[in-house]
Amino acid sequence: MATNVNALLESLRETKVWKSIFRRGPANSNRTRSLAVFGNLFLHWMPVKVREKALHVRVSYYLGSISFLLFLILSVTGILLMFYYHPAAPNAYRDMKDLQFVVSSGVFLRNLHRLAAHLMVFMVFAHMFHVFYRGGYKPPHEFNWVIGVKLLLVTLFLSYTGYLLPWDQLAFWAVTVGTNIISAMPVIGEKIRFLLLGGHIVGENALLRFYVLHVVILPLAACVLMGIHFWRVQKDGGLTLKAKDSDGK
Amino acid sequence: MNEAENAKFDQRNPGADAEVTRRDFLNQITIGALGVAGFGSVAVTYQYLSPNVLFEAAAQFRAGTPDLYPVHSVTYLQDQQVYIVRMPEGFYAISAVCTHLGCITQWKEEAQMIACPCHGSKFKPDGVKIEGPAPRPLPHFALSLTADGELLVNKLQNVKNTQALKV
Numbered sequence: 001m002a003t004n005v006n007a008l009l010e011s012l013r014e015t016k017v018w019k020s021i022f023r024r025g026p027a028n029s030n031r032t033r034s035l036a037v038f039g040n041l042f043l044h045w046m047p048v049k050v051r052e053k054a055l056h057v058r059v060s061y062y063l064g065s066i067s068f069l070l071f072l073i074l075s076v077t078g079i080l081l082m083f084y085y086h087p088a089a090p091n092a093y094r095d096m097k098d099l100q101f102v103v104s105s106g107v108f109l110r111n112l113h114r115l116a117a118h119l120m121v122f123m124v125f126a127h128m129f130h131v132f133y134r135g136g137y138k139p140p141h142e143f144n145w146v147i148g149v150k151l152l153l154v155t156l157f158l159s160y161t162g163y164l165l166p167w168d169q170l171a172f173w174a175v176t177v178g179t180n181i182i183s184a185m186p187v188i189g190e191k192i193r194f195l196l197l198g199g200h201i202v203g204e205n206a207l208l209r210f211y212v213l214h215v216v217i218l219p220l221a222a223c224v225l226m227g228i229h230f231w232r233v234q235k236d237g238g239l240t241l242k243a244k245d246s247d248g249k
Numbered sequence: 250m251n252e253a254e255n256a257k258f259d260q261r262n263p264g265a266d267a268e269v270t271r272r273d274f275l276n277q278i279t280i281g282a283l284g285v286a287g288f289g290s291v292a293v294t295y296q297y298l299s300p301n302v303l304f305e306a307a308a309q310f311r312a313g314t315p316d317l318y319p320v321h322s323v324t325y326l327q328d329q330q331v332y333i334v335r336m337p338e339g340f341y342a343i344s345a346v347c348t349h350l351g352c353i354t355q356w357k358e359e360a361q362m363i364a365c366p367c368h369g370s371k372f373k374p375d376g377v378k379i380e381g382p383a384p385r386p387l388p389h390f391a392l393s394l395t396a397d398g399e400l401l402v403n404k405l406q407n408v409k410n411t412q413a414l415k416v
Contacts (some may be wrong), residue, residue, distance in 0.1 A: 173352060177367065180351035195295075199303045 050234045063127035077113040087211035092167035143233040161214035171211040266361040312400040323356045339413030342390040342402040343376045351381040
């Protein structure tokens, strides 16, 4: 049976379609394995050589991985919610209520999005504390620590911009208070608040601006930063190397 | 181009290091043009993101005739978020927006004070702070009478809290 499967795979590798996709023979030597990585869009930006230790999945990986998994859940549920949501007054509040009471599985998706968002903020903080107390900000990880702090900020901004979208009293006053905190900044504070809200009050302009930030700008920023973050984790030799590891032991 | 090549290049072109080469010139022109275009894009985008027309309540509005407001009364105008306060000495127009973080305060008739529901700031009817996280008293707006005898509030102009409109 096994030989049959292998034979089938071998014959598959001989087909024109397979060869047009992968363009190389089996990865059976260091060279062909490297070429398989180089020749694949999804793998080519991965480091070709990493420390073996960096590939051991330890407890250290869990908090960051859970944060990433939550980001994926939030992306999927968020895109699905977008099919029913208009970022305008008064539709926004009605659409939110429709999702709760009228749309099939709407309440499930909305609550999944909301709870995953709360959990992601918690997990990102937990991840940061864990890395901090393990000394993960020390060389050679200092650059990745800075990227991580930026990811924390993007997570908080995503959470904050999403908070306005239900367009209820809680959302309105939370954003009124939050944007007034921004205006306490000297000199540019008022201007930034004006740009962020698209006016002087939390109105339709603010709703639309927060929506665009929430569904386009901030997720894109998060994706770029996560790409660098994950790449550097492997490139820097895994999470939180101890001092003795730096000379190869 | 490494240094050895540079040296050879300089021998063929005596005085090349003293003058700006064609390549340097074009590089500077290109970087300069990109810089100007970059700054221009930022400036235009900034302008684009600053709305020119806003559909918000007007900053200047009429608040009706003075006889609508009894003496010793505080009246909240919801659309404008302003209190019209009438005391024996005259009229005041006081902002209802809390100076702490922008929540809308409420006039508590039974306690004779203005209170903020968000973080508990309290103000006297003339806007002076009694307590709470609010850093400043509630601002007073300029108040005047129109030719046909109505109160006119200008939210763009703040006045001293002692300045009352006598009618």
